[in-house]
Amino acid sequence: MVTNPYLKWLSETDGFWWTDTAEIQTMDEAIENGATGVTTNPILIKKSLYGNPDFWRPYLDSAVGLKGDEKAEEILRCVTVEIAKKFQPIFEKMDGKQGFVCAQVNPKKQGDTAAMVEMGKRLAAWAPNIAVKLPATAAGLRAIEELAAEGITTVGTVSFTTPQAVAVAAAQQRGIDRCRAAGKKPGMAFAVLMVGRLDDYLRDVAKDMESDVPESDIIQAGTAAIKKAYAICKERGYEAKLMPAGMRGGYHATALAGSDMSMSLSAGILTALGKETEFVPHIDEPVSAETIERLNTIPEFVRGYNVEALSEAEFIRFGASQRTLSQFVEAGWGMIAEFPL
Numbered sequence: 001m002v003t004n005p006y007l008k009w010l011s012e013t014d015g016f017w018w019t020d021t022a023e024i025q026t027m028d029e030a031i032e033n034g035a036t037g038v039t040t041n042p043i044l045i046k047k048s049l050y051g052n053p054d055f056w057r058p059y060l061d062s063a064v065g066l067k068g069d070e071k072a073e074e075i076l077r078c079v080t081v082e083i084a085k086k087f088q089p090i091f092e093k094m095d096g097k098q099g100f101v102c103a104q105v106n107p108k109k110q111g112d113t114a115a116m117v118e119m120g121k122r123l124a125a126w127a128p129n130i131a132v133k134l135p136a137t138a139a140g141l142r143a144i145e146e147l148a149a150e151g152i153t154t155v156g157t158v159s160f161t162t163p164q165a166v167a168v169a170a171a172q173q174r175g176i177d178r179c180r181a182a183g184k185k186p187g188m189a190f191a192v193l194m195v196g197r198l199d200d201y202l203r204d205v206a207k208d209m210e211s212d213v214p215e216s217d218i219i220q221a222g223t224a225a226i227k228k229a230y231a232i233c234k235e236r237g238y239e240a241k242l243m244p245a246g247m248r249g250g251y252h253a254t255a256l257a258g259s260d261m262s263m264s265l266s267a268g269i270l271t272a273l274g275k276e277t278e279f280v281p282h283i284d285e286p287v288s289a290e291t292i293e294r295l296n297t298i299p300e301f302v303r304g305y306n307v308e309a310l311s312e313a314e315f316i317r318f319g320a321s322q323r324t325l326s327q328f329v330e331a332g333w334g335m336i337a338e339f340p341l
Contacts, residue, residue, distance in 0.1 A: 006276040007033040007265075013281065015259050016098055020245065020266040022048035022079060025055075027086045030270075036090050036098035038083055039245060039264040041133065041157070042072075042107060042332025045079055049339050057341065064341050069106060072337040073119070076103060077126055084127040091129035097188060098262070102155055104133035105143075107328035110158075110316065116143035124152045131190065133157045135325065136164040137316040141171040148175025153187030155243065158328075160198040160222075160320040161304035165191045165229040167312055169240035176239055189239055190262055193229060194246030194324070195222025198304055201320040205300045213298060217291045219248070223255045224287040224295070225305050230259060232307060250276060259283035 010017055011034025018037035019030040022044040027035075049056050059082055063074040084101040091099025103123040109115040120132040120143060132152055134140045136159035144154045148171070156168030172189035179186040199222045206213050226244050233240060244256055245264035250272030253263055258281020265273070295301045300319065303309045315321060 001029050001032055002274070004033045004270065004274045006273045006279065007035075007270065009279045010034065010253075010257060010263075010273075011036070013258050015257075015261045015263065017263040017265050018100075018243075019270075020044070020264045022083065023052070024048070024083055024086065025052075026267070027083065031086065031090070036087075036094070037131070037262060038087060038101040039155075039243070040080065040083070040102050041104050042076075042328045042336060044332075045076060046332050046335040046339075048079065049075070049336065053340075060341055068337055069108070072333055073106070073122075075336050075339060077123075080123075080130065081126050084129050088127070088129050096129075099129050100131035100153060100188070101127070101129060102131050102133045104157065104328075105135075107135070107325055107333055110135050110137050110325055111139045113139040113142040113146075116140060117146045120147045120152065120154075121150070131155045131188070135159075135316075135321075136168050136192075137321070138312045139316075141167055141312060144168060145171040145175040145178075148172050148187065148189060149178040149182070151179050151184045151187050153189070155190040155192060157192045157245075158194075158321055158324050159192045160194050160201065160225075160324075161310055161318065162193075162225045162229045162232070162307050163304075163310040164315055164318075165193040165226065165242060166232050166307050167315070168192075169229075169233045169238040169242075170236075172240045173238045189241065190243045191229075191233070191240045192243045192245050192264070193222065193226040194320070195226055195244050195252050196248035197246040197320050197324060198222040198225060199248060201323065202295075202298055202301055202304075205319070206298055209298070211298055213294050217294050219251065220255075220287050220291055221295055221301055221304070222246075223252060224292060226256065227283070227287065228305060228307070230261070230283070254278075255282050255285075257281050257283060
């Protein structure tokens with residue numbers, strides 16, 4: 001078992017980190033290094049299934065004979081429940097504030113609030129430490145509020161911008177307030193911002209418009225967006241924990257060190273952070289005004305950074321959102337449904 005000093009230090013700060021994988025064989029090492037949750041998604045579930053078919057098939061008997069969405073959901077249940085068992089002791093030890101395993105609603109239902117609410121309730125019933133993942137679309141925000149009002153822990157995902165992260169946190173807060181008003185115990189709330197995927201999208205936009213914004217600025221776009229969202233959510237008193245995800249280098253994590261966030265860290269980022277020798281909080285260090293000024297010459301950065309620049313109705317049409325939703329459907333959910341049993 002490999003000890004990662006940076007991860008251990010990170011878990012001793014105000015924040016937490018979750019492992020971004022569905023590879024159950026890696027969970028014990030992650031927990032030993034301070035992981036307090038798991039952020040799976042359809043692509044990661046597919047990757048684990050196809051990478052370890054002989055390991056998973058004995059757990060999937062209940063999916064035999066099923067087809068399509070029904071089969072995909074049942075396989076998702078089987079895998080998620082096994083992973084959840086690993087983290088339930090953390091969930092119990094931390095009084096339900098950490099120890100979650102994500103289960104994502106069908107990405108093909110990204111615009112259907114009722115379908116997402118119905119499915120979210122099913123997912124939440126799989127284990128006490130399930131966090132239901134829903135997209136930051138207008139329909140997804142409505143579903144997030146309804147599920148939060150039922151006391152279900154929610155994670156707003158497919159989110160790449162300051163407006164989306166803040167809107168998710170606001171929807172979760174409305175649900176949490178309704179939950180308490182009804183005399184129920186609310187669940188936790190997590191609002192994702194896929195920092196690296198915003199960078200990826202803006203890099204392509206910048207090239208397409210023949211912008212001279214340097215790469216050194218592009219790779220700070222997602223960091224700037226989540227730092228701004230973090231400040232706004234704290235100012236407004238939202239209870240949601242922001243969740244930086246989709247990182248492309250250790251620099252994304254180190255720039256946010258010391259924050260009250262739950263970071264989603266993939267295997268590559270874990271390896272990169274294992275080489276870190278500086279154990280210093282950087283959350284209060286802003287992205288430079290000069291970098292923001294240059295990034296503001298890219299219209300899509302302006303939409304992704306300014307909280308009022310992107311309406312909820314536009315979330316589903318934002319370029320990075322469409323890219324990721326398509327990947328979740330085609331390279332994730334669809335492949336799960338086709339997994340040979």
